[in-house]
Amino acid sequence: MKVGYLAENYLYKRNIINIVKDVEYQKVNNLFALTYPGVKYINKIAKKTVIPFNDSIYQFTDLNLNKVDILHFFNTISYGKTPWITTFETILPRLDCTLSCHQGARPDFSVLTHYKAVKKALAAMASDSCKRLIAMSDCNANMQRILLKDFPQYQQAIEPKITTLHPPQQLLVSSYADKNINLDGKIKFILVGASFFRKGGMEVVETFSKLKREYNYDLELILISSLRLDDYATKETEADIQKAKILIQQNLDWIKYYEQLPNKEVLELTKQCHVGLLPTYADTYGFSVLEFQAAGCPVITTNIRALPEVNDNDRGWIIEVPTNYLGEAIYTTKEERLEISSAIKSGLERVVHEIFANREVVIAKSNRSIQGIKNNHSLSHYAHKMKEIYLQAL
Template sequence: MNRIGYIQNKYPEQRCIINKTKNNYVNLSRFNFARYAYYIDKLRGADFSNFQFIFIGIVPSSVKMMHFFNFITPQKKNWVTTFETSLPRCRELISIHHNPDYVDGIKRCPAVEKKLKWIASEHCKAIIALSQSAKKIQKNILNVYSEYKDTIENKIHVVAPPQKILISNNSKKELNETDEIRVLFVGGDFYRKGGAETVIALNNIVRKNNIKLSLTVIGDLARKNNYVLKEWKDDEGFYKKVSEIIEQEPWIVHHQSLSNYEVLNLMQQSHVGLLPTWSDTYGYSVLEMQASGCPVITTNVRALTEINNEHCGWVIKLPLNKYSELAIDSQEKKDSFRNTIISGIENAILELNSKRGLIQVKSTNSLDRIIAQHDPEDYKSQLEKIYDKCS
């Protein structure tokens, strides 16, 4: 049994690293000197600090290796890192995947090259992509830095996050003709995750159709910065319209936040979940809803088509760039994307209402998908094989 260092105790680390194998995991955050440089950058008003995802510090001799999430290091101690989009996570690369295809967003620069050398070094034993989508973005970066391409590509492993099953059976998901359809939206970053489109679409359905449904919204309405929209951001009138629907409609219940226990309980009680997101690196909530026997309506951005499909849920198909992202370069394109998301939600709910047996079928298929592709024991085995390379 080895001691394995990690940097943060946030949700991604809890999801993918800490205590996922039989080893002992040690928090090294207090030993990371780079984080102090990051805080100084933030105090100076920097939008993005290139010290944010770097570990430079003291590693106790008892720590055998390190496992990061999005972090990299020049330290001469064996390490691996799990990443959600690309490495290095730095100012020069942070938004390249949101560019339209006609924009060449990857250009050589010394800052990126310096950090790629760290990843190519003998001390970096593996980089673990959460998805095929992340691997694709990483490979496109390496195409520009061909001298590191083969070395780093050989270190890439795609390992989907683990997810345990959260219900013993899905008999309570059965939806009879007179039952109310219970819909759940979970997204702290309410507007980027598609919360507004969810509220508008379901309000349209309730007004136009004689359908009994309830919507529980868990999300922070104050988080209005949908970075995907760039300079075509929504105005206060739009936010006010969405807030008024939530406040006035009796079939909507809103929580700014709930404990993880309460959220999982709501997933187990709901018929269908929603993540009609404008951008998402993975979509952990989709895994949790599927593991609760709650099929999900999602968009097709990034890794979502790797974890959701028409067999186990509903997918809203949007025109994407080469990185499977939405690339907005006009007000017209933003409006078109929004209309597609709204109509996609409406079509899925209307189909579910007219074919109520679908909920049981897709619920069962969701559970089967989680068992087959996100088994915690399988994840543990894959991680231990990667760790063995560090011995």
């Protein structure tokens, strides 16, 4: 069996490429890619988005020139006749007009019924060529089903194709004891992610600084982030980045800061830490949570999107922030963002106090995190399910 894929980025490597044994994976050519330079040039000359790049990058056609048995994409729609499936992280189709419909206090997909591009993509998803739509979480499978309610002409054909399959994760340790770290000295926390502000990094640094001043807790914070300007959920500015840099520099006696590290080194560092951090405003899934848990680090997360499916107060800690009925945090106004920030800070304080009041809680949650990875993210189980999907598609 020959499976075609589009890219060799992290998402494809994590979820698609070389997952199933006895399958030949082949990178395929996409004729839509021929439009990318033109789209970028037009937008650059116009100094604004004249042609949305997302409307090209997540679409595929090849006039059936790629000789593969099945195509497996990430977030992408095919308009050809070769059998295809797509793993997706929010909703499909992934177009400029669909990317924010799940946001706000009262999200509404009905506005999409006016877009021809949406209907064209849904027709492709309803076609016989589309074999399966693999949601990474129940959260986004639910989003997809809700979107389809506004498109009854496609709903009956598409809905049976939707299935949930959580990403796989290899264990890094088999138990807390394997980490070979004790609880008598520093408690080490770790946060990883280029989008520092969106992932709650500023709240972490400010809260931990306060706790160090007021309680002199013996903690260490490892930050791995380029402090990238994201401007998505948190709407940070260059001034915010400078403020974060100054705060980090002022606390290098207990903060270890890395702008970037190879993934292998990150995983090794994770095994030396006690607790992972992802108190995020917005994440479609949160792969770092799986990596932390696989390294025996129970994780402090918010309650957004897929996070309650991979974390809870039994194997980690959940911070409740305001969400809409789809599980997305409500962050569209400055006041809403301040409310989220306040909830994250108070939640972090609560958890850190709990840990230092009873350090043994880390061991129990660590072992339950590892068990959760074994039960729900087994690579062999994922590969078995994916092979079934491929065989059924053919």
